[in-house]
Amino acid sequence: MFAVLIDQFWSLTIAGVALGFIYVLISLGYTMVYGVLRMINFANSEIFMWGTFGTVITSRDIFNYTQTSEPATGGKLALVLVSSLLMSMLVAGLTAIFVELVAYRRLRMKGTNRLATLISAIGISIALQEVMRLLTDSRPVGSPRILEKIILTEVWGANIRLDTVITIIAAALIFFVLERFIKLSRMGKAIRAVSMNEDAAKLMGVNLNRVITTTFLVGGLATGAAGFFYITVFEYTKFNIGFTMGMAAFTAAVLGGIGNIRGAFYGGLSLGLLEVYASAVLGTQWKAVTVFIVLVLVLLFKPNGLFGEAVQTTRA
């Protein structure tokens, strides 16, 4: 039963960490919005899905790569990768702003109940998914290989591949940039102020609408970046991939303590590792069951997630 885990421990760990970092970025989309609005951004999974298409469009339609073309090298490689990343972030960021405007803003201004907002978000995510389904004829879309998946070195029997390394490093970088932005920038401070006390922040002259739009934008950017890494690693997307990834990322956010940016980081990584280890030991069919059971156990003993709601402790 544990033979696979022992035999392939480091391969699994690396795969789990790479997957974990993708979860980290998506769960930022949930955790940012939750921190400020105390609401589940249910449409974040579809924002992610739209983000993946940003990369596909860039490499396939702008740079004219096809499934059979050779992977890029040198300066061209960097150019295509960076523009794909930016495009994914842009697409997801704009989608997130759109979601906020259409599904959240009016309800928030009215100050109505959270459930109405939740259903409105569910409605918009159904619509976003269906639009993409109609655009792609319900078909899976393959992404051309831009980055040659060179095996850099072998450590303890595990292959260290270029794409996993890039994903881990770049995702970590993006995460820390965003984290610094929230910590240090003026806008970031405004976001934290609103999440602590909306009314007080308003009285102190914070432009609430702008702060909330920015929150969605930042969450969307992170989610879009996740879409880019997802395509780089898996080279495949479909209109319905958002749900599974979104569900996992949301679980990660709750595991780490939703509303807490650091929590998203640890939650995402733990979930990525938990998923691969559980699949290896119990069989992939029990992956989701294990994840949820662990989640329930964690919540029983630490009702605010592993790392707590950092925002809440500072809230009035």
Next chain:
Amino acid sequence: MKIRNYWNLRDWGADIWERANRPKRVAIAVTSIILVAHLPFAGASFLATPIAAYDAVLVYPVGIFVLMALGLNIVVGKSGMLDLGYVAFFAIGAYTMAIMGTTTGLNTWEIMPFGIVFAMLAGVILGLPTLRLRGDYLAIVTLGFGEIVRLVVLNSSWSKGPNGIANVPMPPDIGPLKFKLDDQKVFFWVVIIMILLTIWMIRRLSVRRPGRAWEAIRQDEDAAELMGIATLKYKIWSFTLGAAVGGAAGVLYASKNLFIAPEMFTLNVSILILACVVFGGIGNIWGVIVGATILGYLPDRIRFISDARLLVFGIVLVVVMNFRPDGLLPRKKREKAIVKKEVNA
């Protein structure tokens, strides 16, 4: 003098009801029940559904959705707990019917109590450890529970895994009323009776101790606890009663569809039922019924735009929620004065 607001259909309806004396109320109730019971005969009118059979649509999705939405409303609407895994109880009921129906030779009505009890047991097992959690944490845990039930059924051999269970027996005839596949009137009437029983149960409980406790918990759980209400106990009660209704709906559904498989019990069902509750008017029985009827019926009515059907469905949800955030038929004003408070739950 107060100008009557005809756009607020809920108050308008309540007003008529409150002014009526007992015989008048009985008359109203009896007339509406008779009218609704005649719905299956209106298939030739503008209500007809393209492709799908109108009488079948009335049973599932419409009737079963109304029943489940009423059950979920006890949890979400009455006591304010967000449950995203309601489908689990539906699945437990359906599988109880399918397994016992194909192996023991008991009929639907004899299996019904088992289905309800198993669903309630599941409710207690899930509720005891998790109902201490609040808000979105509870939401994700219930969601996980729904998925666990589906995955266990999918991965187990006693439930025949992904193949599902076929040849679930139909309910035995009730006197002259025969259950038929090509004419599902009798199924519809059975659903109506179950809905009426559920409404009766909810109304009885609402005005008694549990109802008041739920109301208190929904408005402010900490205050309720301080006032000496055993919040956990009443939360579990609300959860198990909701589960019981879901289980009953599952038993009837399996007996009507004759075939069940794990793919029928996905998270989408939970979300759809929650949407019914919120769309119609959370906490208000009539609103919930209207919401479930519309959301159950609409996708089949608009089948002619088959490709964009779900897109329209999504847009309708957004539009209606934006313009009527409390649902089509909201609950009474007095009951919702606490909206702001919930945010901190």
Next chain:
Amino acid sequence: MNKKIKGSLAVVTAAAVAFGLSSVPAASAAVKTYTIGYQGPLSGGEASTGIDEQNAVKYAIKLFEAKNKNIKIKLVSIDDQGDPAVAGTVAPGVASNKSVLGVVGPAYSGATIASLPYYKSVNMALISPSATRVSLTDPTSPDFGGPIFHRVVGKDDLQGPALAKYATAGVKDAKVFVFDDQSAYAVPLRGYVEGGLKKVAGATLVGGDSVPNTTTDFSPTIAKIKTSGATVVIYTGYYSQAAVFIKQLRDSGSKAVFAGGDGVFNQEFPKLAGAAAEGSKVTGVGGLAGISAKLEADFKKQMGVSSGVYSVESFDAANILLAGIKAGKTTRSSMLAYVKAYNGKSISGNTIKFNANGDISYGLFAGFTTKNGVLVNTGIVK
């Protein structure tokens, strides 16, 4: 007040948009119009399968109408989303729609079982292009679809052993790893593949997994394959997942032979997987392109898209019903009798003749190998 009116107006408008679009097609007087149905997933997550199949049915109708100017065929799209729950709602509607003479479909086995009771009560002839579950034509099973159910696709217990044989051909002392996508199609097929492996000399089953069909990260499965030392990997599932998997398997450095069943059989598979798919072995019954490039070109011209999964089967199934209409079988029971007695040629050249349980007499699977980005027919697996 004002806001409320606006809100209600929005609802009314939405409702008006939704309800106002019904249309009634007018039949012309000179030509006769007959109706057949196609049932399968046309929306939801499985939609691409149904859309591909329905395109092949539409193509068959186009060809038929071009040949028979005095007959018009109306196709009813019965969208069951591949979901037994939805099938249980739409099937009674189709059953009570007296104009529908026969149905191509249902596409999925689960939806078929849920629909059967309704169709049985009205003698509706069903010809499924892709419901492969064995129990559907097994008279001793509760799922049995007779007398109305027929299929023009080989069932799992034929395909499983064929796949096992084809996958291990040319591999000495094959160590085989079999995994499925947890769907109702893949799990039973995996069972028959594993059964078939026992009859292949030298082959041993070294491991397995069951990966939900929404998964894109296959690293745990690949870890298992590496630990088991498998030389052959067989996947029962669909082409899109197969493409994601094979890329990851090759990227991990494994050189094991990859094989898949008819769910993988789709020219999109090598396109999605690129170079990683080279040498992959797939069993299937051959798409239109596998029969002739001319046919595929014509299909593309008429339909605007390439032919997809189960296109040959759907085309054949539609042709049987259309031939019945031409032969004047314009009631359900005469159509059912016609289908049961049907004896004709498939577009692939095989003889279509149903046995008493509704299975075709040939049911042979061809082996395909990916060469230069195309699945190439290597002949029937014997």
